[in-house]
Amino acid sequence: MKFAVVDPQNGARLVTGLAERVGTREASASVRFVGTDGQFGQAAALELGDDTGHRGVLAVALAAVQEWAREHAVELVATGHRVVHGGEAFSASVVLDEEAMDAVRECIPLAPLHNPANIAGVEAARAVLPDVPHVAVFDTAFHQTMPAQAYRYAVPAEWARDYGVRRYGFHGTSHRYVSARAARELGRYGDPGLRLVTAHLGNGCSLAAVKGGRSLDTSMGLTPLEGLVMGTRSGDLDPGVLGYIHDRTGADISAITADLNKRSGLLGLSGISNDMRTLDEAAEAGDERAQLAIEVFTYRLAKYIAALMVPLQGLDALVFTGGIGENSTTVRSATLGHLRYLGLEVDPAANQRCIRGEGGIITRDPDSTRAPVAIVVPTDEELVIARDAAALTR
Numbered sequence: 326m327k328f329a330v331v332d333p334q335n336g337a338r339l340v341t342g343l344a345e346r347v348g349t350r351e352a353s354a355s356v357r358f359v360g361t362d363g364q365f366g367q368a369a370a371l372e373l374g375d376d377t378g379h380r381g382v383l384a385v386a387l388a389a390v391q392e393w394a395r396e397h398a399v400e401l402v403a404t405g406h407r408v409v410h411g412g413e414a415f416s417a418s419v420v421l422d423e424e425a426m427d428a429v430r431e432c433i434p435l436a437p438l439h440n441p442a443n444i445a446g447v448e449a450a451r452a453v454l455p456d457v458p459h460v461a462v463f464d465t466a467f468h469q470t471m472p473a474q475a476y477r478y479a480v481p482a483e484w485a486r487d488y489g490v491r492r493y494g495f496h497g498t499s500h501r502y503v504s505a506r507a508a509r510e511l512g513r514y515g516d517p518g519l520r521l522v523t524a525h526l527g528n529g530c531s532l533a534a535v536k537g538g539r540s541l542d543t544s545m546g547l548t549p550l551e552g553l554v555m556g557t558r559s560g561d562l563d564p565g566v567l568g569y570i571h572d573r574t575g576a577d578i579s580a581i582t583a584d585l586n587k588r589s590g591l592l593g594l595s596g597i598s599n600d601m602r603t604l605d606e607a608a609e610a611g612d613e614r615a616q617l618a619i620e621v622f623t624y625r626l627a628k629y630i631a632a633l634m635v636p637l638q639g640l641d642a643l644v645f646t647g648g649i650g651e652n653s654t655t656v657r658s659a660t661l662g663h664l665r666y667l668g669l670e671v672d673p674a675a676n677q678r679c680i681r682g683e684g685g686i687i688t689r690d691p692d693s694t695r696a697p698v699a700i701v702v703p704t705d706e707e708l709v710i711a712r713d714a715a716a717l718t719r
């Protein structure tokens with residue numbers, strides 16, 4: 326669980342905090358505050374009470390934040406919460422009144438692990454900060470503009486009608502932020518014809534086809550398991566694999582699904598790690614399993630980028646973001662290598678320069694003005710959450 330105090334005007338972080346192993350007896354939480362010199366101090370461990378669930382941890386963390394705010398005469402005007410699944414009920418961020426909370430609860434079956442934790446967080450935050458509005462910012466909301474041809478699955482009609490089986494997409498906050506930032510960087514903000522593929526490549530990975538600021542398609546579906554190869558998630562596979570592995574091993578659906586979420590992806594392919602940094606180093610040192618994992622990852626990625634040319638009918642820019650997209654020069658150059666026929670050619674010096682928060686164009690100057698570019702844009706989901714919360718509060 327991550328939290329921060331953000332100045333929505335300038336995006337400055339005043340407090341940042343992190344809680345790990347929430348819900349276990351080893352739960353821990355720490356917080357860092359900006360000092361009068363504008364620099365962050367050392368992380369200080371928070372003393373947790375008996376309740377080490379989301380509610381208890383957040384109550385302790387927010388009490389520390391509130392005390393800091395009082396001492397420094399900082400006014401906390403709103404709280405923004407990342408909520409994973411908004412189903413079809415939410416196409417934008419919303420102030421969480423009782424009606425909205427009920428609608429978030431109704432989305433629990435769509436995200437049984439995430440939405441209850443999100444709701445517990447909101448309830449804990451409301452208990453500590455009852456006088457400020459609490460705003461939900463949904464991972465799915467940005468993709469609610471997808472047309473039916475992109476979001477419907479070819480499954481029995483009643484699955485869609487009765488159980489909401491359709492594609493929703495995730496990482497919407499990130500896709501929204503980097504697509505807007507890229508449009509500005511390219512001098513085309515507000516241009517309804519701007520065609521972007523945004524690649525959010527972190528522990529979870531997804532693509533979006535964004536035209537004129539609207540999501541037309543994305544690689545994730547009902548759950549964040551569909552699409553690209555990820556750290557520990559398989560991404561696309563033949564749904565027949567589930568029945569086959571069940572028949573061969575006797576494992577039930579929940580065990581197989583857990584394997585597809587937690588033991589697959591880069592980890593499953595390499596047998597070494599889900600961490601791209603580790604794999605980059607191992608591949609460089611000649612480890613063939615790491616090389617294969619990166620090959621499968623970048624091939625699938627390039628194939629999916631090309632598929633998103635259909636909703637966009639072309640491409641103006643490919644946007645890389647997320648821990649891998651912002652830092653892995655090897656993933657970016659291998660992916661662009663597959664896409665040379667589109668006119669994308671990596672500029673090795675620019676590619677090396679754009680790491681650790683440095684953004685910019687990483688392809689060579691196109692010889693035709695119609696050729697697309699690839700651009701690195703560091704994402705900032707916290708800032709979007711803070712700005713939405715502030716905007717809905719005014």
Ligand code: AMP
Pocket residue numbers: 526527528529556599600601602603605647648649650652653654
């Ligand atoms: P995120 O979920 O956005 O924090 O991204 C996590 C992923 O980014 C992990 O696979 C990290 O290994 C990867 N990552 C972070 N820094 C680097 C780096 N310098 N080189 C390669 N991958 C990196």
